Amino acid sequence: MAGDETRIPRDPADDATADAAAARREFATRRTGASLRHVGSFSLDPATTPGNVEHFIGAAQVPIGLAGPLLVDGEHAKGEFYVPMATTEGTLVASYNRGMKLVRAAGGVKTTVVDDGMQRAPAFIFDDARAARAFGEWLDVHIEEIRAAAEATTSVGRLERIERYPAGPAVFTRFVFTTGDAAGQNMTGKATAAACAWIHESYPGAAIRRFYLESNMATDKKHSQVNTLRTRGKRVVAEVMLPSALVESQMRTTTREMFGARLISNLGGLMAGSVNNGAHSANAIAAIFIATGQDVANVAESQSALVYGELRENGDYTYSITIPSLIVATYGGGTGLATQRECLELLDCYGPGKVRKLAEIIAATVLCGELSLGAAVVANEWVSSHDRLGRNRP
Secondary structure (H helix, E strand, O other), rough: OOOOOOOOOOOOOOOOOOOHHHHHHHHHHHHHOOOOOOOOOOOOOOOOOOOOOOOOOOOOOOHHHHHHEEEEEEOEEEEEEEEEOOOOOOOOOHHHHHHHHHHHHHHOOEEEEEEEEEEOOOOEOOOOOHHHHHHHHHHHHOOOHHHHHHHHOOOOEEEEEEEEEOOOEEEEEEEEEEOOOOOHHHHHHHHHHHHHHHHHHOOOOOOOOEEEOOOOOOOOOOHHHHHHHHHEEEEEEEEEOOHHHHHHHHHHOOHHHHHHHHHHHHHHHHHHHHOOOOOOOOHHHHHHHHHOOHHHHHHHHHHOOOEEEEOOOOOOOOEEEEEEOOOOOOOOOOOOEEEEHHHHHOOOOOOOOOOOOOOOOOOHHHHHHHHHHHHHOOOOOOHHHHHEEEEEEE
């Protein structure tokens, strides 16, 4: 691991070893003076990290709390679950636990996955709009050949459709795939690249001036309105009917007050230009993502949420939340790392055939947190709860 003194050491023969990690920690300590004693204390095998991290030095130990039981009446998740949540925010696990207690007494959360799709978004550039229009028509005629080229690169990915959005001399496309139990961004990138190569070779003449594999219209790791409307990842709905008396006894407020606050939240979010009319879906999603080995940057897309509330004539409260861009995996990526796999196994969500189950559990958890925080705000318990549970200062 020779090199100049400013270069991070690596072992070209085998860089995923305890010795290689120790050499990098020693290097970092020499260069910065920082102690990495805790970073260097970990139980995972460095040999399992290739494909997940480069220049491995250790692990970040994020506290994991357990919330539950969460009662779910889903098509893929049925029964009671104990949900691991990795966080450093005091009150978070307690708040979700409170919401889970409420919905369990109400009969559980009903969950439904209503759509599934992962995109890559090439743009094709032509001389003028007529040539761009002709290309769009050609895509329709040759969809089966394009599908064959894309699916030849993957054993589980399936090209469902190609969306088209013409603008001037350009055709912006979105290749929409299902990706099995993987999140699928890399899978769709590889498959779409193969499809674009076939298109570029097969399109008659030289009408395609150039193309870009990604036009930014897939909006990887960014919120977008197109994904709120069209889905990216799993589109999942969680809903519950809350009896008025139950809310009063457990949450120290009323359904009428909660519904009134919901109307104000809708208006406030609209005025602020928010992409989410809920309270804090990112809290649950980030905490479960960290615990279960998801790509945490996908919280940027996954936190988008659409909340609907309806006060019934008898005072009962119907509440639902739709998460249109929940990007999760139960196989591949970081899901196989030691602690992440254990957390998935805690939910019976590790491995093939489990991704929709995980999506339903996450959506149900999000709903519980929305209800708990919403009730705390209305009941004037929000600040006092944080004062009691959320302060950890040196």
